[in-house]
Amino acid sequence: MIRPGPWRSGFAGPYRGRLTWVDDVWDLVIVGGGPAGSAAALRAKQLRPAARVLLLDRADFPRDKACGDGVAAHGRDELALLGVPDLIADYRPTRRLTVVSPGGARVCATVARPNHVVPRTVFDARLVDAARARGVEVRRHRVRALAAHGGHIVVDGAFTARAVVAADGANSTVRRLIGVPASPARHTAIAVRGYADVPDDDDVQFIAMQKEGWPAYAWSFPIGDGTANVGFGMLLPRLHATGLPGREVLHGRLAELLPHLPARDLRAHHLPLSPGRPRPGAGRVMLAGDAAGLVNPLTGEGIYYALVSGRLAGEAAVQAAGDPLPAYRNALRKALGRHLRTTDVLARAAQSPGFIDAAIDTADRRQEVFDLLVDVGLGAGTVPLRLGCAVLGRWILNGVRRG
Ligand SMILES: Cc1cc2nc3c(=O)[nH]c(=O)nc-3n(C[C@H](O)[C@H](O)[C@H](O)COP(=O)(O)OP(=O)(O)OC[C@H]3O[C@@H](n4cnc5c(N)ncnc54)[C@H](O)[C@@H]3O)c2cc1C
Numbered sequence: 001m002i003r004p005g006p007w008r009s010g011f012a013g014p015y016r017g018r019l020t021w022v023d024d025v026w027d028l029v030i031v032g033g034g035p036a037g038s039a040a041a042l043r044a045k046q047l048r049p050a051a052r053v054l055l056l057d058r059a060d061f062p063r064d065k066a067c068g069d070g071v072a073a074h075g076r077d078e079l080a081l082l083g084v085p086d087l088i089a090d091y092r093p094t095r096r097l098t099v100v101s102p103g104g105a106r107v108c109a110t111v112a113r114p115n116h117v118v119p120r121t122v123f124d125a126r127l128v129d130a131a132r133a134r135g136v137e138v139r140r141h142r143v144r145a146l147a148a149h150g151g152h153i154v155v156d157g158a159f160t161a162r163a164v165v166a167a168d169g170a171n172s173t174v175r176r177l178i179g180v181p182a183s184p185a186r187h188t189a190i191a192v193r194g195y196a197d198v199p200d201d202d203d204v205q206f207i208a209m210q211k212e213g214w215p216a217y218a219w220s221f222p223i224g225d226g227t228a229n230v231g232f233g234m235l236l237p238r239l240h241a242t243g244l245p246g247r248e249v250l251h252g253r254l255a256e257l258l259p260h261l262p263a264r265d266l267r268a269h270h271l272p273l274s275p276g277r278p279r280p281g282a283g284r285v286m287l288a289g290d291a292a293g294l295v296n297p298l299t300g301e302g303i304y305y306a307l308v309s310g311r312l313a314g315e316a317a318v319q320a321a322g323d324p325l326p327a328y329r330n331a332l333r334k335a336l337g338r339h340l341r342t343t344d345v346l347a348r349a350a351q352s353p354g355f356i357d358a359a360i361d362t363a364d365r366r367q368e369v370f371d372l373l374v375d376v377g378l379g380a381g382t383v384p385l386r387l388g389c390a391v392l393g394r395w396i397l398n399g400v401r402r403g
Contacts, residue, residue, distance in 0.1 A: 025152060026054045028317040029161035031143045031174050033057035034065065035303050036289025037167030038127035039310030040317070042082040045134040048318040054159060055131060058142035062125035066193050066269035069120055069229040070205070070221050071303055073113035074379035078307035084130045088123065091116045092224030096204040097374070101360035102211040102353035108204075109363070109370045115205060115378070117221040117229060123303075143168065146177045146285070153284050163317040163324045164285045167310055170270045172291035178282040183272035183293045185240075189300060190270055191233025192250040194263030196220070198228040208257045213238040214353045218257035230254065230263045233271065233300055273297040276344030278309070278336070280329045286313040294336075297347035299377040308335055308380075339380040346376065346383070358395035366390065 028044050030037045033055050041055045057063075071088060079087050093114030100106045132138050146164070147154040153164045166174030175182065202222045209217040216234035223229065232254035242249050250268055272293040281287045288294075289306030296302065312331040313324075320327035349355045363370035369390060375381025 024160055025052075026159060026161045027051040027321065028053045028163050028165065028314070029153070029155055029159050030055045030165045030167055030314075031057075031155070032166070032168035032172075032289075032291070033059075033061060033128045033131075033138065034124055034167060034169060034289060034306060035127060036291070036306035036310035036313075037165065038124070038131050039078065039082055039307045040165040040167060040288060040314035041131040041136040042084065042127070042134060043311045043314030044318045045131070045136055046083050047315060049135065051318050053131075053136045054161070055128070055136050055138045056141040056143055056155070056159075057128075057138070058140070060140050061128045061138075062121040064267065065120040065124060066191070066267040067120045067229075067303075068191075068193055068219055068221055068231055068300070069117045069123070069223070070219075070301070070378075071116045071118055071123065072301065072374075072378035073111070073115060074375075075304040075307055076116070078304065078311060082130075082307070082311060083134075084127070087126050087130065088116050088118045091118050092203070094203050094205055094222065094224075097207075098204055099207045099360055099363075100209060101357045102209045102214050103357035105357045105360040105364065107360050107364040107370060109367065111374050112371050117205075117223045119223065119229070143173055146174065148283055151284075162284065162321055165288055165310065165313045165317065166281065166285055166291045167288045167306070167313075168291055170272050170290040172287070174285060175279075175287055175291050178285050180279045180282060180287065183275065185236050187273045187275045187293070187297070188236040188270055189233050189273055189295075190236050190239055190246065190250070190268060191231055191300060192254060192266050192268040193229055193231035194254070194266040195227050196230045196258075196261035196263045197226060198222050198261065200224075200226045202228065209353075209356065210234075210253065210257060211353055213242065213253075215350060215356075216253070218254055220258055220261055228261065230258055230261050232257060236270070271295045271300050271302065273300075273347070274305075274340050274343060276341050278332060278340065280332055281325055284324065286316065286325060286328045288313045296377060297343055298350060301378050304379060305336070336380055338382050339376070342382045343376065354398060355391075355395055358398055359391045361398070362391050362394045 288309040294305035316324040316328035
């Protein structure tokens with residue numbers, strides 16, 4: 001279904017008129033070379049090596065991206081599926097995780113499968129290089145306009161495509177051009193990240209949640225080279241409610257929660273949190289990663305979702321070339337549907353800090369609950385009734401004790 005908006009009238013943005021010749025048709029044009037865009041490119045070429053795939057990004061790589069740089073084991077599974085299993089094998093695996101809840105409950109445990117912390121300047125550039133090596137054409141180009149024309153999409157009047165994957169991030173231009181609304185403010189977070197010096201042997205991922213302005217938390221993710229990615233994030237409406245300049249709040253709370261880790265290179269960005277049902281696109285345009293609002297509302301994790309959705313969009317583009325969007329929508333629902341509905345329900349429950357206190361408290365007592373939280377927060381996990389009841393029971397018990 002093509003949604004109303006500028007898209008329907010055929011042309012959107014400043015471009016009017018000129019079209020490229022049909023022999024120049026690309027099987028797939030991808031807008032954005034982050035994890036979602038590179039995954040789409042890698043998958044399309046993996047399944048159909050002869051496909052003509054063009055990857056456009058407004059930046060040259062390597063480029064920085066404000067992020068916690070945390071790549072969970074689930075993300076590495078995706079790298080393996082994309083045929084690049086060793087992409088980050090030279091980075092130190094991290095097994096230990098400590099989480100402090102808003103009310104002060106604490107769990108320090110070992111994750112079932114290690115996480116990695118890889119600066120995005122490195123991670124994204126390696127993915128783009130891998131796509132290039134597979135035959136994807138990579139060009140620096142900022143996309144401003146789209147047109148639907150005779151079963152094709154014309155991008156900026158310069159590139160004609162059978163399908164487009166919009167992987168242009170949280171403030172996606174393509175999403176706006178096709179008339180898909182952005183995440184509402186209540187589903188948008190903002191976070192700042194920086195880098196700090198830590199001892200070389202610091203190998204604990206640390207998350208400190210904050211009751212004030214909840215949901216809000218700071219993190220320290222050691223990379224393994226004597227530095228750690230540190231940051232602080234909160235919901236946008238809670239930031240606005242302070243009435244203070246965003247920079248002052250974000251930088252101030254980071255310094256307050258991690259006073260021993262003074263940060264440099266601070267950089268902030270929005271996170272479009274998943275509202276439970278992704279918006280997969282319109283016509284022959286598929287939205288992936290942040291452009292589809294695919295960020296875990298409990299943790300802010302988005303790299304795994306970007307890799308999954310990018311892979312599925314690339315797959316639909318070459319395997320269902322006649323009409324890729326329905327194929328993509330179904331595949332996305334199959335891969336993440338139940339999980340996204342689960343995180344939506346949990347994010348609502350987590351509006352109460354007491355629920356998170358109970359979850360962390362239970363995770364400290366039961367390794368299987370800890371593992372489940374990791375799976376739901378960083379992967380595609382869902383909650384078995386038995387373990388959900390264990391957390392609910394603890395929540396009620398804590399409430400009774402406080403009462
Ligand atoms: C502070 C912070 C911390 C985070 N920490 C983590 C974490 O530790 N782990 C995790 O998994 N997730 C984390 N996330 C979320 C994660 O960064 C995103 O979910 C992830 O980057 C999404 O990937 P993407 O490919 O969809 O978009 P992006 O990585 O944003 O890539 C979009 C690309 O599109 C390009 N682009 C944009 N507009 C255009 C245009 N008009 N034309 C051409 N190109 C364009 C950009 O240059 C960019 O390269 C964090 C986010 C923030 C803000």
